[in-house]
Amino acid sequence: MIQPPLDLDAVRAFVRIAELESFTRAAEAIGTTQAAVSLKLKRLEDRLGCRLFERTPRYVQLSARGAAFLDHARDLLEAHDRALASLTRGRQRIAIGISDHVAGPELPALIARMNAQDPQLVIEIRIGSSGDLLQSFDRRELDTVIVRLHAERDDGELITEEQFGWFAAPSWQHRADEPLPIATMAEPCGVRALAGQLLDAAGMPWTEIFVGGGVTAVAAAVMAGLGVAALSPRMIPFGAVDVGLRLGLPVLPRLPVVLHTRVRDGQPRAALAALSAAFKSAVRG
Template identity: 50%
Template sequence: MSRPALDVESVQAFVTIADFQSFTKAAEALGTTQGAISVRLKRLEERLGYKLIERTPRLVRLSAPGASFLNPAREFIAAHDRAMAALSCECRRFRLGIAEHVAGPEVPTLLARLNERDPALTIEVRLENSRNLLDAFDSGDLDAVIVRQEDDRRDGEDLGPEHFGWFAAPQFHQQPGKPLRVAALAPCCGVRDIAIRALASDGIEWNEVFVGGGHAAVMAAVSAGLAVAALSCRLAPADTIEVGQRMGLPELPSSRIMLHSTLTDRRSRDALRTLAAAYREHRSPRYAGAD
């Protein structure tokens, strides 16, 4: 008895829908339309004889057969991509900058998946503040950057909003009548500038008690109860709480996350598009509704 032949596009559509729990986001990641994604999935389901994705007005999820098929489907795609890469001796790379307050815990997993799909593509990642990364991008030292939007720039691809708040450890105690103890990033950091302007506009006295140690060091200082800090609401340490309202601190304005790129070759652009779709996914509530 002959087995059904699988086509790469259909299997890739299924895997991407499973990853994003969304037909719209899967289409965006693959650079196609929602209708095309639906057609590819239907073709795959018909060939296999199983319904792989359950779709309701509020939910997109794997069926039982879909859950069983997902890992083999990933292996099928990875084997295909390795085979295609083996036909090309050209090793390509691009230099990617990601702002420290943008890089979340999902980044290593995403980069590993991109490498698995395209072993001939090397992505060199640089983590720094947005201003320095944009300067490096403009000077040609980086091929693409994912950064906070700067007031003097309106170019780039909008990946969505980034919200900020005042975070501190639950045990943090601010002495009455004393300046607010603030842990801050380097002086050229845009998030630091936002926080300082907000404090100044409300006439709140403050002292920087932990300065310029990098994003991870600042978060460690906040977790230790040494100070408060203005941090991304998405990336604040799990052992801290938002204390802005309780302490009467000014509301911090939201920003936008932007992708700037000079890359033109298809495979590098495909990798960037996958990263961009993942960033949009991690900035919106999952399962907010099927599409």
Template identity: 55%
Template sequence: MATLDVEAVQAFVTIADLQSFTRAAEALGTTQGAISVKLKRLEDRLGQRLIERTPRSVRLSASGAQFLVGAREFLAAHDRAVAGLSEGRRRFSLGIAAHVAGPEVPTLLARLNAHDPGLTIEVQMDNSRVLLDAFDRGELDAAIIRREDDRRDGEVLGAEHFGWFAAPQFDHRQGEPLRLAALAPACGVRDIAARALDTASIPWVEVFLGGTSSMVSAAVSAGLAISAFSCRLAPPGTIEVSQRFGLPPLPSTEIVMFSTLTDASSREALRALATGFREHRPSS
């Protein structure tokens, strides 16, 4: 039976998650050459090729895909054993944008707690701009937000696509301003919707402004107004109505993660959370 080296398995899992030797090396605080050596050591130990690497892509081999689940369990067991020897609990503060957080978030946080019982995560939810400002002030250790400007740093977790959603019974009379429900003026999705309508010269009026996201969803579900939503977070029972009412397409954006975490265990926990976010966000 092959004896596994923790650092080699960690290198493999990180390469698999980030699909890049360069980014994996950066995440683990080492060099690309060292990552490659650790992966080769693991592959030689197992007698299997785990990663298929070409000039344009890095992907799991069939054996690598089969080994990945067990590799994660191996690392989790190792981390739990080490955490059991440490005094006190580690903690970090995480901001998740309200328009990013979907119904899968509680499940992901529960998975993260099982992965690393020695870690306490303090979660703050707000709009993306508020969270990014808090991160820049050092009030958050990490933030997962929707990209709202030209800032290019941060790790991309996936694309976010938007549409116009309304209840099936929503009625928009020709010639009348479009009835729009939105969050507070600082909300980025509201800004995206307003710019699209103004550019298309479509008159609109806000009939429900400043409530919580659940209140906006309730207003749209009740047929009182229309609103722009992420296509994966539209209220149940609503439908996409762009073609029905001749509304302009809404630009896609990206979900990005920012982090200043330095200790290896916290970075690994955050990578596990990021992987979970990617799993729930199809590329198209």
């Protein structure tokens, strides 16, 4: 008896669940509901005659059969996408700006997920400050930007929020009779401005000890023992410690990550949805 072919939408849902370890995040990446994703997976499991995931209220984990199927599922989707792309004229391109305070060590994996969504999509990435990227977006030099919330704007789509802290090297000690030495990014930088405003409002003397052209440079200055920096835990090398409570520093708020885009449909929009869901996963840990 000839078995019916696999439903490619169901296979795509399976791959997204496996990558994001969540039905909810997979639904966000695909642009559908959690119920629809669950139904697609059930139909795929019925077709294959096995459970692909072990599910509990706390986690979603591939079963042994699911882990064995994952690479084959990816190969199937890539072959399908290549076949479709071979019939289209030219390759689509998307130019994306990502704030330096948003792009973290997970960026290579996030780009890989976008490429897996559409291997024929030409992806251009620019890293910079939120303010500069928004200006480039308004000038139509970028199709999409993923930035920290800018004080002068209320547009854009909220992706997630991320907690910040005051980080220093484990061996660093503050001299109480001296201003707090701060490592920060160069202007314009919204996190830099916020940190200064909070310290000033709390009446805490501070001084710039290091100004870096990117978060990587600032994190390096922190680990070199130069001072304290307001950063996301994702951006800090292993071993850095949050000294905010010990030093009585003002609490940093959760800072939004916001998507601005003119891309509304097609494969580029699907790739953006996958990238947004992956950012949520990275921030939530």
